[in-house]
Every structure is written in C-alpha cells, then in structure tokens.
Amino acid sequence: MSHEYTDAHLQRVLAEDVRIAELGIDVIVSRDDTIVLSGQVESADRCQAIEDRVREECPDCRIVNEIVVVSTDPPVRAEELS
Amino acid sequence: VIRVAAVGDVHLDEDVVGRFRPALENLPEQADVLLLAGDLTRHGSAAEAECVAREFGDLAVPVLAVLGNHDHHCDEPERVVEILTAAGITVLEGTSTVLTCAGGRLGVAGVKGFGGGFAGRCASDFGEPEMEAFVRTTNESAEALGKALRGLDCDLLVALTHYSPVPDTLAGEPLEIYPFLGCYQLGQAIDSAPTALALHGHAHHGTERGTTPGGVRVRNVAHPVIKQAYSIFHLGDHLVG
Numbered sequence: 188m189s190h191e192y193t194d195a196h197l198q199r200v201l202a203e204d205v206r207i208a209e210l211g212i213d214v215i216v217s218r219d220d221t222i223v224l225s226g227q228v229e230s231a232d233r234c235q236a237i238e239d240r241v242r243e244e245c246p247d248c249r250i251v252n253e254i255v256v257v258s259t260d261p262p263v264r265a266e267e268l269s
Numbered sequence: 270v271i272r273v274a275a276v277g278d279v280h281l282d283e284d285v286v287g288r289f290r291p292a293l294e295n296l297p298e299q300a301d302v303l304l305l306a307g308d309l310t311r312h313g314s315a316a317e318a319e320c321v322a323r324e325f326g327d328l329a330v331p332v333l334a335v336l337g338n339h340d341h342h343c344d345e346p347e348r349v350v351e352i353l354t355a356a357g358i359t360v361l362e363g364t365s366t367v368l369t370c371a372g373g374r375l376g377v378a379g380v381k382g383f384g385g386g387f388a389g390r391c392a393s394d395f396g397e398p399e400m401e402a403f404v405r406t407t408n409e410s411a412e413a414l415g416k417a418l419r420g421l422d423c424d425l426l427v428a429l430t431h432y433s434p435v436p437d438t439l440a441g442e443p444l445e446i447y448p449f450l451g452c453y454q455l456g457q458a459i460d461s462a463p464t465a466l467a468l469h470g471h472a473h474h475g476t477e478r479g480t481t482p483g484g485v486r487v488r489n490v491a492h493p494v495i496k497q498a499y500s501i502f503h504l505g506d507h508l509v510g
Contacts, residue, residue, distance in 0.1 A: 208311045208339065211473035211493065227473065227493035230284040257493050261292035265272065265299070265501035268466060268486055 190216040197222070197241055207240055209233070212254065214241075225253040270506050271372040271425050272299065274330075276499040277306025277470020278491040280339060281320040289324050292498030297329040300501055301370040305358070306470035306490050307337025307381055307431025314343045318352035326356030331368055333359045335379040337431035337471060363413030367423050373508040376423030378462075380414040382432030382469070383407045385452030392448060407452045415458030425505040428459045428467040428485075437479025438489035439472050456481040465504055 197214045201207050212226040222241060228234050238252045274296060279289065296303060305325065310317035313336075325332050340349050350360045359366055361379030368375045385392050385407035394404040418428055433439055433451030442450060450472050459467045460483030467481065470491040477494055479487040490500055 205312060205342075208342070229280050229288070229492070232284045258496050259288045259292055259498045261295060262299075262497045262499060262501050265503050266488075267503050267506075269504075269506045 190218070193245070197244060200240065200244060201237060204240060207233075207237060209237060212237060216248070219249075220245075220247065221249045221251060223251045223253060227255055227257045229257060231256055271370050271375050271504050271508065272301045273304060273375070273427060273466070273468075273502045273504060274300035274302065274499045275304040275306060275429075275468045275488070275490040275502070276492055276495065277431065277468075278308040278337065278473060278493065279305070279321075279324075280308055280311050281324055282311050282317050283320060286320050286324055289498050293325070293328055296499075300330055301372070302330055302368055302375060302377070303328065303332045303499065304377065304427070304429050304468055305332065305334035306429060306468055307335045308339040308470060309334060309337065309353075310340050310349065312342040313340040313346060313349055315345065315348050315352060318349040322352055322356030322358070326353075326358060331359070332357065333361060333366060333377050333379065333429065335361050335429050335431055336381050338381075361417075361429060363410075363417055365417040365421050367421065373424035373505060376421035376426045377429055378414060378417035378421060378426070379429035380410050380417070380455075382414070382430040382434070382455050383410050383452060384432060384449045385454065386448035387436045387451070388453045390447070391453060407454055411452065411454030411458045414455060415461045418458065418462035418464060421462070424508055426462060426464045427504075428464050430455055430467070430469045431471050433469045433472055433475070433487075433489065434459050434467055435479045435481055435487050438469070438475050438477065438487055440476045441474045442472050450475075456483075459483070459485050466502060
C-alpha cells in the first residue's frame with residue numbers, strides 16, 4: 188500500500204473507530220516507515236490511545252507521537268470589541 | 270459592557286471531567302455568560318452528556334450551547350439536549366434567548382450549522398438526492414439562524430454556531446476540507462441582522478479571527494485554537510454598565 192493510502196487509512200481509523208473519534212490528528216507516513224502523529228487532544232489517555240491504535244494498524248512502523256494535551260488555564264485577558 | 274466567555278470542542282468524557290472546573294470557578298467575576306460552541310462530547314452519548322452537565326452545569330453564570338457534529342454521532346441528540354437542559358444549560362438550535370446583564374440585554378441566537386463551502390467554491394442543491402439533501406440541510410440551518418437573529422429584541426446580538434460562517438477563521442486547515450467546516454450561508458444569515466459578534470468552533474487547526482462580508486467580527490473559539498479554558502470578549506462599551 189502506498190504511503191498516501193496509509194495516511195488516508197490511518198486518518199479514517201482515528202476518526203471512525205469509536206474508541207478514538209479524533210478528527211483533528213495529522214498523520215504523516217515517511218518513506219522509512221516512520222509515522223509522525225500531531226495535533227491536540229483533551230487528555231493524556233487520548234494521546235496514548237491514538238498511538239496504541241496506530242501501532243495496532245502498523246506494527247512494524249516507528250511512531251513519533253507529537254500530539255499534545257490542550258491547556259485549560261484560565262484566560263489572562265479579555266478581548267475588547269467595542 | 271457585556272462580558273461573554275466562550276469555548277467550543279471540549280469533547281467531554283470521563284477522562285476530561287474536572288479539567289475545566291478550576292478555571293470556571295472564577296468565571297462569575299469575569300463574564301456574564303458562557304457560550305459553548307458545539308462538540309461538547311466525543312460521540313453524543315448520554316453518559317458523555319452527563320459529563321458535560323457535571324463540568325459546565327451549576328455555574329454562577331448562565332450557560333448557553335449549540336451542539337456539534339460529534340454530539341450527533343450516537344443519533345440521540347434529543348437525549349443530549351435533555352440532559353444538558355436538566356443541568357440548567359440552554360441548548361439553542363434555530364432558537365434564541367435574551368439575558369439581562371448588568372451592561373444591557375444580550376441576545377444570543379444559535380444553530381449547529383453545517384458544511385457546504387464558501388462563495389464561489391460551494392456545493393449546490395442539484396443532482397443526486399444525497400447532494401440535494403446535504404445542501405438543503407445547510408440552507409435550512411442558515412435560514413433558521415437568520416430568522417432567530419432577526420427576531421431578537423435586545424441591546425447586543427451574538428450568533429453562536431458550531432460550523433464556521435466564514436473562511437477567514439479556517440486559515441491553517443487544508444483548503445480541500447473547507448466545505449466540511451462551514452458555509453457562506455451562515456455568514457449571510459449573520460449579516461441579515463445587526464449582529465455584534467459571531468462565535469463558532471469545529472476548525473481545530475483554524476485561526477481565531479475573521480470578519481463576515483458584512484463586517485461582523487467572527488471568532489473561532491475551538492479549544493485547540495484558543496489554547497485556554499475559554500476566551501472572554503467585552504462588547505458594547507456604548508451601553509451603560
């Protein structure tokens with residue numbers, strides 16, 4: 188399967204597998220079978236679950252997980268819209 | 270001045286409960302209302318809606334919401350609305366509400382909205398029944414928003430959607446998926462009323478700021494875009510208070 192189809196397949200798995208349901212994860216498969224995952228999620232568990240699911244699909248690939256958990260800090264300032 | 274707090278795409282489930290709560294504790298000092306711009310849950314299940322109710326219910330300010338595409342995945346949006354409503358969260362879908370704030374009467378009209386694309390690069394109500402149904406959903410949603418906005422009697426008008434009404438706030442997303450992220454008809458509806466601010470979510474890779482062709486400020490408050498628990502907007506400094 189060409190890398191382009193692998194990208195498409197993985198992206199759909201991450202969106203359509205109800206255990207994951209993430210539509211905003213970028214998946215890049217490089218020529219040396221390294222898969223780079225990036226994007227933002229709401230918990231560390233979800234970050235790991237995505238990596239595990241991709242490993243399940245592509246057990247022989249190296250996975251670089253650059254997904255981060257979005258901050259829930261309060262805002263520092265308001266935007267003035269007069 | 271009327272102070273509006275907003276966030277979208279919080280995708281609640283058990284693993285997220287409690288994350289927003291510390292930032293929400295001080296909300297009454299900072300805002301008159303909290304608006305939730307859809308994708309409150311991961312799949313739209315009753316259990317996830319209960320998580321939203323726990324996280325965003327029982328706040329000292331009114332909470333208004335629209336649903337997003339994720340909130341429809343389990344095909345039980347009515348159940349989600351029921352649970353949120355029981356927790357005191359008002360869910361808008363082609364409907365509106367007026368809140369009396371210290372700074373004046375704030376009117377909020379909301380719909381989930383839908384995709385379709387933007388002027389000159391959009392889908393048409395033509396051809397296969399599936400395509401016609403897609404575009405009719407877009408049209409009906411935008412018409413409902415326009416009607417709700419125009420029907421409001423208030424000092425300051427805010428439109429709340431999940432899908433984007435403009436392409437500006439999608440910058441950062443691949444161009445190819447714009448038709449799945451919003452539609453120009455929502456912008457047209459927003460411009461059909463004296464709207465002061467339009468808030469939406471859905472585009473996680475988008476950008477915060479945009480403007481409709483009619484000059485209405487648009488803000489993408491998707492959580493991955495604002496990267497904080499919520500954003501706050503101060504509006505209507507011409508108003509007393």
